[in-house]
Amino acid sequence: MSSIPVMEIFGPTIQGEGMVIGQKTMFVRTAGCDYSCVWCDSAFTWDGSAKEEIVPMSAAEIWKKLNELAAENFSHVTISGGNPGLLRNLAELIGLLKENGVAVAIETQGSCWQDWFLLVDNLTISPKPPSSKMNTNDQVLDNIIARLTAENRQDHISLKVVVFDEDDFQYAKSIANRYPEVPFFLQAGNDDITSKDHAALTGKLLKKYAWLTERAMADKQLTNVRVLPQLHAFVWGNKRGV
Amino acid sequence: MSSIPVMEIFGPTIQGEGMVIGQKTMFVRTAGCDYSCVWCDSAFTWDGSAKEEIVPMSAAEIWKKLNELAAENFSHVTISGGNPGLLRNLAELIGLLKENGVAVAIETQGSCWQDWFLLVDNLTISPKPPSSKMNTNDQVLDNIIARLTAENRQDHISLKVVVFDEDDFQYAKSIANRYPEVPFFLQAGNDDITSKDHAALTGKLLKKYAWLTERAMADKQLTNVRVLPQLHAFVWGNKRGV
Numbered sequence: 001m002s003s004i005p006v007m008e009i010f011g012p013t014i015q016g017e018g019m020v021i022g023q024k025t026m027f028v029r030t031a032g033c034d035y036s037c038v039w040c041d042s043a044f045t046w047d048g049s050a051k052e053e054i055v056p057m058s059a060a061e062i063w064k065k066l067n068e069l070a071a072e073n074f075s076h077v078t079i080s081g082g083n084p085g086l087l088r089n090l091a092e093l094i095g096l097l098k099e100n101g102v103a104v105a106i107e108t109q110g111s112c113w114q115d116w117f118l119l120v121d122n123l124t125i126s127p128k129p130p131s132s133k134m135n136t137n138d139q140v141l142d143n144i145i146a147r148l149t150a151e152n153r154q155d156h157i158s159l160k161v162v163v164f165d166e167d168d169f170q171y172a173k174s175i176a177n178r179y180p181e182v183p184f185f186l187q188a189g190n191d192d193i194t195s196k197d198h199a200a201l202t203g204k205l206l207k208k209y210a211w212l213t214e215r216a217m218a219d220k221q222l223t224n225v226r227v228l229p230q231l232h233a234f235v236w237g238n239k240r241g242v
Numbered sequence: 243m244s245s246i247p248v249m250e251i252f253g254p255t256i257q258g259e260g261m262v263i264g265q266k267t268m269f270v271r272t273a274g275c276d277y278s279c280v281w282c283d284s285a286f287t288w289d290g291s292a293k294e295e296i297v298p299m300s301a302a303e304i305w306k307k308l309n310e311l312a313a314e315n316f317s318h319v320t321i322s323g324g325n326p327g328l329l330r331n332l333a334e335l336i337g338l339l340k341e342n343g344v345a346v347a348i349e350t351q352g353s354c355w356q357d358w359f360l361l362v363d364n365l366t367i368s369p370k371p372p373s374s375k376m377n378t379n380d381q382v383l384d385n386i387i388a389r390l391t392a393e394n395r396q397d398h399i400s401l402k403v404v405v406f407d408e409d410d411f412q413y414a415k416s417i418a419n420r421y422p423e424v425p426f427f428l429q430a431g432n433d434d435i436t437s438k439d440h441a442a443l444t445g446k447l448l449k450k451y452a453w454l455t456e457r458a459m460a461d462k463q464l465t466n467v468r469v470l471p472q473l474h475a476f477v478w479g480n481k482r483g484v
């Protein structure tokens with residue numbers, strides 16, 4: 001039985017973004033990422049600053065912990081990171097959750113393939129835009145989307161691009177137009193991930209969201225799109241573990 | 243060619259609520275409702291206050307108007323009300339939109355059946371809670387859900403209940419548990435539909451949304467649920483036509 005590097009387990013709370021925004025869910029956050037986006041809002045999962053919090057856990061131990069936290073009060077689990085897509089052995093946890101009637105959501109930037117992508121109920125692939133300072137390997141991403149669509153997973157997947165500025169928006173458009181068969185989401189970026197002034201943060205995020213909405217409405221090359229903010233940041237600011 | 247009573251046509255803008263929250267869409271708002279919810283945020287569609295704005299339009303005229311407003315800049319149309327579910331002749335408009343590759347979303351409280359419900363890509367049925375002072379006919383609603391699920395429309399429909407208080411929450415739970423096979427959404431109610439103070443309104447709405455989220459997270463009888471606010475009210479306040 002192989003172990004999974006777990007950073008935190010919490011919930012139930014709502015999923016604040018993306019294809020199942022608002023969903024009541026538990027979170028299992030895994031440690032480790034192959035990227036280092038300049039604006040990463042969970043850098044503690046990979047930059048060493050919280051490495052003493054990482055606990056290697058088996059699928060059974062994670063299941064036990066979820067039930068200790070919220071017995072009979074969840075039917076959906078989100079595995080987030082870091083990049084959970086790095087962990088080949090997640091198949092066992094996903095299988096255990098699904099055996100127990102629990103739906104599974106996972107987000108990854110799409111830098112590598114895992115066979116268990118085909119088992120995930122809500123799989124978000126979020127390639128990173130120029131402002132992250134990361135480079136997407138187009139061939140790897142093409143391959144991932146091709147395998148998912150070949151297996152008819154369109155209703156279970158989405159592409160999501162976080163947008164901070166006009167360059168990011170152009171990048172997002174190129175992704176949307178490269179994979180027109182996949183539901184596409186734009187997400188307004190949070191460029192103030194340390195602010196403790198909740199009201200000021202909300203105002204700033206709303207302004208950013210309004211800009212992105214107007215930008216997307218004005219662009220004829222992007223019609224089938226959903227534009228969303230990060231709801232949890234409106235409600236809880238930059239607090240961790242909610 | 244029969245005509246449709248149209249109150250307003252606008253967009254593209256985002257869908258601010260429900261199953262396709264964030265979707266870039268055009269709006270066609272029809273006049274007339276068989277209910278009179280005390281907190282209705284579009285009472286002007288049925289209370290006579292804007293009756294001189296109602297224009298009887300054919301499906302072809304609506305299609306033309308949509309293209310005048312936003313040629314080549316939309317692939318999704320939301321038909322809202324009032325209660326569009328009252329209009330038997332919407333089938334023609336829905337057909338025309340779909341022939342042109344445009345997806346269609348409609349919201350109705352579920353007080354009557356229309357055969358064209360089976361053609362709608364995103365159909366929201368939103369029975370009204372006690373605070374509305376309306377009474378749901380359970381048999382009619384049972385029938386609607388039964389016909390939709392018999393035709394395998396589960397991926398194209400959702401139930402949504404607006405919640406203002408604890409009584410509404412209990413009602414919402416009863417709906418979720420009566421139709422477990424249908425995706426279920428809770429929506430935080432806006433009890434200040436006249437405020438022009440945008441920042442104050444946003445603060446109030448966020449508080450209401452936080453309450454509803456916490457309420458839903460605490461309840462073991464409601465696990466598979468999505469809890470959402472009205473995004474457009476955060477961004478544009480109570481303004482009409484955006």
Ligand code: SF4
Nearest residue numbers: 033035036037040082
């Ligand atoms: S891919 Fe995600 S977790 Fe990794 S650095 Fe970028 S934002 Fe952070």
Ligand code: SF4
Nearest residue numbers: 275277278279282324
């Ligand atoms: S059913 Fe909808 S449109 Fe009709 S009165 Fe109620 S809230 Fe208003």
